[in-house]
Amino acid sequence: MDSANPKKDGLPSESEVARYLRNHPGFFLNNEDILAELKLTHQTGKVVSLLERQVEILRERNMDMRGRISNMLDNANRNDQLFERSKKLILNLIEAKRAEELSNILCRHLVNDFDDIDYASLILFADPSRLGSSVLRVVSPEQAQQQIGSLLRSKKAICGVLRAEELSFLFGKHADHIGSAALMPIQAGNLDGVIAIASKNPQHFKSSMGTLFLEYIADVVNRCLPKLMKGPFL
Template identity: 50%
Template structure:
């Protein structure tokens, strides 16, 4: 003789079990009124759909839509909280940098480890012999104008795709791997550099995408980096 298997939370409930439970707990829906909107109770009106039934159906659909919207808002809020925490850590690391190398190392580390950015390029325009050594690529401003003039003319962040010439200039050997980019010039009186990030997915950085984060980081760099550059 085998023992009858005890039901678990994973087992589906038998309709009779549900009916018996509700009979023994008639106040159940008083304490769980949020479930009433999900109940389906057809009105006895023959083959036609009654006005009451139609109204309940519409209210139920609106309720589901509102729940979905609320869920998306909560998801966005959680993502924004995460982005804020990552950005705060990055800003503090930049502020704690003791020299140009520290600041640029902190930027690359955060973009790579915290933000999972596939490729980061930071260019500084000037004479390489007069700039401290760092992960930044140092090029002459004339060379930059020759390769990425349209990007230098803008004073705001931009997203989308670039030609092979621009990609090679900004990302060097990784140019062939890049699908889409976001760029922002670094400006302190005049343009002194370019910050660019890239993703392998051609649709990741789109022209319609918000650039608030990248623009904010650029504003911080605009205030931190110039004091380390030759006057």
């Protein structure tokens, strides 16, 4: 006996009836008179026939399926756009002739071609007197550890809301306009550094978001940058 729906007057429980109908899906085909007599109460309180209720359920499922398909198409479209923009960025990085040009291409394309990226920077950790230039930003490893050492410790991409002093180090005069940011450590030959991107939107970069795209771009920079650098530090 079903404890949740005990039998009354020797009649089968609701679960037994449900189990029987599931095991005999053709039952109502041979008992159409019973099917015609079945009535259901709608959420509005209106009594409707089983057929009407089935049509309503199918309509609701159809609307839900349309919504899911629409979301899938939107995601596919966004992924296509991301792929094309990433391909354009990577091809331009490969064609760079100097480290300064690579840095400029990277930051310009990230800001201009990708949604909600308002600021970008590439920072290398080395002796500024040996590697510095007017375009390529270079800071000493000691300064980097002092300013963003906690962000570099895991050697993995980090997303979220950063401290004011970290934003100031990464983005300079733009720090006050940044709501959220992401950064990825790089290792180009023997030269360490970081790629940092930021959005004015505090909700855009979250700790829970994926970092595959940023890691992918960092891999490309790691491969391209050493070929453009000169000096014993590589």
